[in-house]
Amino acid sequence: MRGNERRGLSARWKLTLSYAGFLMVAGALLLAVVWVFLLRYVPDTTINTSGGFVPNRSDLLDAFVPPTVIALFALLVLGLAGGWLLAGRMLSPLASITEATRLAGAGSLSHRVRMDDRRDEFGELADAFDAMLTKVESHVAEQQRFAANASHELRTPLAIMRTVIDVARKDPGRDTTADLARLKATNDRAIALTEALLVLSRAGNTIAQPEVIDLSLLADEAVDTLLSLAEQQSVLLRIDGSVAHTAGSPTLLLQMMTNLIHNAIVHNQSQEARVWVRTSPAHGRAIVTVENTGAHVPADRLARFTEPFLKGTGRAHLDHHAGNGLGLSIVEKIVEAHGGTLRLTPRNGGGITVRVELPEAIAPAH
Structure with missing residues (x-):
């Protein structure tokens, strides 16, 4: 050494x-x-x-x-x-x-060099080092906050399962059908949360071997998967998919598309609930737009929607489709890994418009 x-x-x-x-x-x-x-x-x-x-x-x-x-x-x-x-x-x-x-x-990580009075190479090095420390400090704080939230979220289903098991052990003669159903639902939630955490960690990495993908096909697949959920929630799901190619991971991009549409369905509180999914190419970008009806959301609250474990409120939050609060966090990580941008804006008339822009790719010749 x-x-x-x-x-x-x-x-x-x-x-x-x-x-x-x-x-x-x-x-x-x-x-x-x-x-x-x-x-x-x-x-x-x-x-x-x-x-x-x-x-x-x-x-x-x-x-x-x-x-x-x-x-x-x-x-x-x-x-x-x-x-x-x-x-x-x-x-x-x-x-x-x-x-x-x-x-x-x-x-x-709070210490800074601060050489604002120098205008030479050492000053540039100090500025770059301070910027790196700021980024590292922010990343560490985010990871600590994420770990604390993840521990809290995982502790809840585990505590529920332990309570159900303790109750069943104290009363061996009781009918355990409802207890087993509750255990299964809680266990499914813990598994889903763990899988979401794994996806979120993988999404933060760069794409080693990107493939050229048509986002309109991914949108069709995600809509087909979530169509039954939309019917249960009485949400009319519409898709307008134009061919839009980008390069990346098919698995992660399908996860991104599924999360966007899932969020739009379960956080839709309008009497005539609607969700619109659009894909299109524009100015060298492949664009995905997901809009949903619902209550008006202030812009300052929209800015926090990509924070991990921030869940919606209302009826969707009370059922088992409410998710784990990682949907848009995963979307943001996937978009960043693909060199794109994610923007959330309030929709005129209530609801949210989510716009994802990814670098456009040339479709392979057949």
Whole structure:
């Protein structure tokens, strides 16, 4: 592991040596220029002139070399000292980012680097790191909230089953037909909730091997599946499906379509309940629209409909078709995994309009 390896030079020392080395190389190049363009043209023999003593090349070297060595040594010291200070100043933002990383690793996700005064690469790195921490903190909070809600939802059917079993054990002679029916219904609800949780976790992943799918065919299949439920709820179900191709997982997209139509049916409180399902291509997008009649829903409440375990109110919430509050949460995850968008808006006259836009795909040639 990295912790057991011998630690090398720090980045500050590397930058310091780089600065000092650059100064030494620059000094050496300057001496080379002096030699090439000046000293090599001075003869190394005695120069006789009537004007007095004229130094030759050896005399100049004897006079030039000692101060040059001293100057190079001074450059080395200056390079090391100045490089150490400059490197420390340049790398100081990394210390703040490292500290924030350690705090995040220890579980403190609320800490931020905040380098708003910097407009360089370190400032961009700090901003990106803060944005990542914000996203991670939000995701962790969402997962904790989801786990708490899931535990609560699963505890309810399990508690009901335990109560029914305890009652039956205390009275062995009683007729258990109703108890068995209640156990089966409660167990079915727990199974459905568990399956929904599994779908929700899978829907958060990207699609590894997408297939080109006609959404109108999925809409037909979902409508056929839910037609009996619509008849039980006295809901008139209408479909207007135009060919609209997208690429993705057929299983997840069918789950998305089924959840949308199921929600529209069971949360429909109108006397003349209607549900409209439409698929169509438009501007490079494959669009699914599901509308249902019902009471007026404020826009601020619609914004929370994709939260896990948020259930509707009214008669649908009281029967066994009410669901587990994960329908639109699953839809949102599936849409995000397919690179699409989900929008919920109040419908004129009451009810909700759900619009899903997915990237359009080219249909395979037959």
